[in-house]
Amino acid sequence: MKQPLPGLGLALGLTWLWLGLIVLVPLAALVIRPWELGAAGVWAVVTEPRVLAALRLSFGAALLAALVDLPIGLLVAWVVVRYRFPGRRLLDAAVDLPFALPTAVAGLALTALYAPNGWLGAPLAALGIKVAFTPLGVAVALAFVGLPFVVRSVEPVLRDLARDAEEAAAMLGATRAQTWWRVLLPALGPALASGVALAFARAVGEYGSVIFIAGNTPMLSEIAPLLIVVQLEQFDYAAAAAIGLAMLALSFLLLLGFNLLQRRLRRGLA
Amino acid sequence: MRGPTEEPAWLRRLLCLLAAAVLVVFFLLPLAAVFTEALRRGLAPALAALADPDALAALRLTLLVAAIAVPVNTVGGIAAAWAIAKFEFRGKRLLTTLIDLPFSVSPVISGLVYVLLFGAQGWFGPWLQRHGIEIIFALPGLVLATIFVTFPFVARTLIPLMQAQGRAEEEAAATLGSSGWQSFRRVTLPNIRWALLSGVLLCNARAMGEFGAVSVVSGHVRGETNTLPLHVEILYNEYQFVGAFAVAALLALLALVTLGAKALLERLTGRKLAGA
Numbered sequence: 187m188k189q190p191l192p193g194l195g196l197a198l199g200l201t202w203l204w205l206g207l208i209v210l211v212p213l214a215a216l217v218i219r220p221w222e223l224g225a226a227g228v229w230a231v232v233t234e235p236r237v238l239a240a241l242r243l244s245f246g247a248a249l250l251a252a253l254v255d256l257p258i259g260l261l262v263a264w265v266v267v268r269y270r271f272p273g274r275r276l277l278d279a280a281v282d283l284p285f286a287l288p289t290a291v292a293g294l295a296l297t298a299l300y301a302p303n304g305w306l307g308a309p310l311a312a313l314g315i316k317v318a319f320t321p322l323g324v325a326v327a328l329a330f331v332g333l334p335f336v337v338r339s340v341e342p343v344l345r346d347l348a349r350d351a352e353e354a355a356a357m358l359g360a361t362r363a364q365t366w367w368r369v370l371l372p373a374l375g376p377a378l379a380s381g382v383a384l385a386f387a388r389a390v391g392e393y394g395s396v397i398f399i400a401g402n403t404p405m406l407s408e409i410a411p412l413l414i415v416v417q418l419e420q421f422d423y424a425a426a427a428a429i430g431l432a433m434l435a436l437s438f439l440l441l442l443g444f445n446l447l448q449r450r451l452r453r454g455l456a
Numbered sequence: 457m458r459g460p461t462e463e464p465a466w467l468r469r470l471l472c473l474l475a476a477a478v479l480v481v482f483f484l485l486p487l488a489a490v491f492t493e494a495l496r497r498g499l500a501p502a503l504a505a506l507a508d509p510d511a512l513a514a515l516r517l518t519l520l521v522a523a524i525a526v527p528v529n530t531v532g533g534i535a536a537a538w539a540i541a542k543f544e545f546r547g548k549r550l551l552t553t554l555i556d557l558p559f560s561v562s563p564v565i566s567g568l569v570y571v572l573l574f575g576a577q578g579w580f581g582p583w584l585q586r587h588g589i590e591i592i593f594a595l596p597g598l599v600l601a602t603i604f605v606t607f608p609f610v611a612r613t614l615i616p617l618m619q620a621q622g623r624a625e626e627e628a629a630a631t632l633g634s635s636g637w638q639s640f641r642r643v644t645l646p647n648i649r650w651a652l653l654s655g656v657l658l659c660n661a662r663a664m665g666e667f668g669a670v671s672v673v674s675g676h677v678r679g680e681t682n683t684l685p686l687h688v689e690i691l692y693n694e695y696q697f698v699g700a701f702a703v704a705a706l707l708a709l710l711a712l713v714t715l716g717a718k719a720l721l722e723r724l725t726g727r728k729l730a731g732a
Contacts, residue, residue, distance in 0.1 A: 191542060191543070191630060191636070193640070194545065197535040197538040198539045200536075201532065201535045201539055201551065201555075204528075204531075205536075205554055205555065208600070208607060209554065209558060213561075215569055215573050215578075216568065216569050216572060261475055261478065265471055265475040273479065276479070277475060277476075277478075279715055279716075280479055280482075280484070282715055286658070286661050286665075286715050287665070287711040288665025288666070288667060289563075289665070289667045290665075290685040290686075290704070290707075291490060291685070291708050292486065294493075294688065294692060294700060294701065295486035295487065295489045295708075298490070298701075304489070305485060330486070349461055352461040353461055356461060357460070362463055387560045388559075391561060391563065391564070391565065392563075392668075393562065393564050394668050394685070398692065411562050411564035412564075414568055415564060415672060421577060423571065423575065423577050423578070426568055427568065430564075430568050433565070434561070441560075
C-alpha cells in the first residue's frame with residue numbers, strides 16, 4: 187500500500203538512530219563485557235556468597251513489596267473509581283507521588299520516618315519491630331515505589347467495567363461477596379497481574395530510595411545494584427557487568443512467568 | 457436502601473477510612489517528614505544550605521543536564537510516536553518494546569553501560585584518553601545516563617493518544633495540498649500539545665531527580681559533577697541533615713509542581729494521561 191502521509195522514513199530513521207545510540211549499543215556492552223572473565227569466571231562472580239545474598243534480598247524484597255502493593259493498590263483504585271468522599275481528588279493525585287518524587291528524596295524521607303526515633307519508627311520499635319536499616323526497610327521502600335504501578339494498571343479497567351455483569355449477578359441472587367469473588371476479581375485479574383509485574387520490575391532495580399533506609403550491611407541488607415556500584419569503585423568492570431547481566435536475566439525470566447500467568451488469567455475470562 | 461451493586465454502608469466507610477490511612481502513611485507522612493526535617497532549626501539554616509556555592513553549582517548542573525536531555529528525548533519521542541501511531545511497518549512491535557526497555561533496567565545498570573563503553577577500561581576508554589575527551593565523571597556522561605533513564609516518557613505519553621486520533625486529519629490536510637511539515641505544525645502538534653506537555657514535564661521531573669544512573673557516572677566532584685540529588689547524598693553522609701533535607705525539600709517541591717501541572721493538564725484534556 188502506498189502511504190499517503192509523508193514522514194515515515196525520517197521519523198523511523200530518527201527513532202532507530204536515537205534508540206541505537208542511547209539504548210542498544212550500550213546494552214550490548216552489558217551483554218558482551220562479562221564474558222571476558224570466561225563462563226567459569228562469570229559463574230564465580232554471581233555465586234559469591236555476598237552477591238547471592240544481595241540478589242536474594244533484591245528479588246525477595248521486590249516480590250514481597252509487589253505482593254503487598256496488590257491489595258493496597260486494589261483498595262485505592264476501587265475507592266477512587268467507585269466512591270465519592272472528601273479527599274478523593276487528593277488521593278488520586280497523590281498516587282503518582284512515587285513516580286515524580288526523586289528517589290533520593292524518597293529514600294531520605296522514608297529513613298527519617300522509619301528510623302528508631304521517627305514518627306512511625308518509634309511506635310513500631312516499641313512493638314519490637316525494627317524497620318530502618320533492616321531487610322524490612324528495603325521492602326517498605328520498594329512497596330512505596332511500586333504502589334502507583336498497581337493502582338494505575340487497575341484503575342482504567344475498573345473505570346471501563348460495565349456494571350451490568352454485577353447487576354446480573356445480583357439479580358441471580360449472588361451476595362455482594364460472591365459477586366466480588368466470581369465476577370469482579372476475575373475481570374480485574376489480568377490488570378492486577380500486570381500491575382504487580384510492573385511494580386516488581388521497578389522494585390528489583392531500585393537504588394536511590396533503598397540505599398538510605400537499608401543500612402547496607404553486607405550479607406544482610408545489601409541490594410544487588412549496590413554491589414554493582416561497589417565493583418565499579420574497584421574498577422572491576424567485568425564483575426560489575428556480570429552482576430548486572432545476572433539481574434537482567436533473572437528479572438526477564440520472572441517477568442516471563444508473570445506474563446504466562448496473565449495470559450492464563452485472561453483465558454479464564456474468555 | 458443500598459443498590460444491588462453497592463457494598464453495605466459500613467463497609468464503604470471502612471474502605472474509605474483504609475484508603476485515607478494509605479494516603480497519610482504512604483504519601484503525606486514522607487512528604488511532611490522532608491519539610492519538617494529541613495525546617496528543624498528554622499528557615500534560615502535551610503535557606504543557607506540552598507545558597508551554599510556547592511548547592512548552587514549542583515543546581516546549575518542539574519538544570520543544564522535536563523536542558524540537554526529533555527529536548528533530545530522530546531524530538532526522539534515525537535518521531536517514534538509519529539512512526540508508530542500513524543504508520544504500519546515491519547518491526548513495529550519490536551520497536552515499541554525496545555522503546556520501553558529503559559524503564560525495566562535498573563538505574564544503576566543505566567549508568568553502568570556507559571562506564572563499560574567510555575570508562576577508563578571501557579571499549580572506547582583508551583581512545584578517548586589519548587584524545588583528551590572526558591565522558592565518564594564529566595558532563596557528557598551525566599547527560600547520556602539521564603537521556604537513557606528518561607528515554608520512554610514522551611513517546612509513551614504520545615503513542616496511545618496519537619493512535620486514538622488516527623490519521624484522518626493529516627490525510628485531509630494532505631489532500632488540501634499542505635506539505636508534511638505544514639500539516640505536522642498546524643494539525644498534529646495542536647492535537648497533541650497537552651499530552652506532549654505532560655510527557656515533557658514527567659521527563660523533566662525524572663531528569664532533574666535521577667539518582668542511581670548519574671551516581672555511577674558522576675565521580676561526585678563537588679561543584680563540578682555533582683547534581684542536586686547527589687548533593688543530597690553527600691550532605692547526608694556528612695551528617696549535615698538540615699542541609700540534606702533542605703535540598704531534598706527543594707526537589708520535593710519540583711515533584712509537587714509536576715504533579716499539580718499533570719493533574720491540571722488531565723482536567724484540560726478530560727482524560728487520564730499515561731504515567732511512568
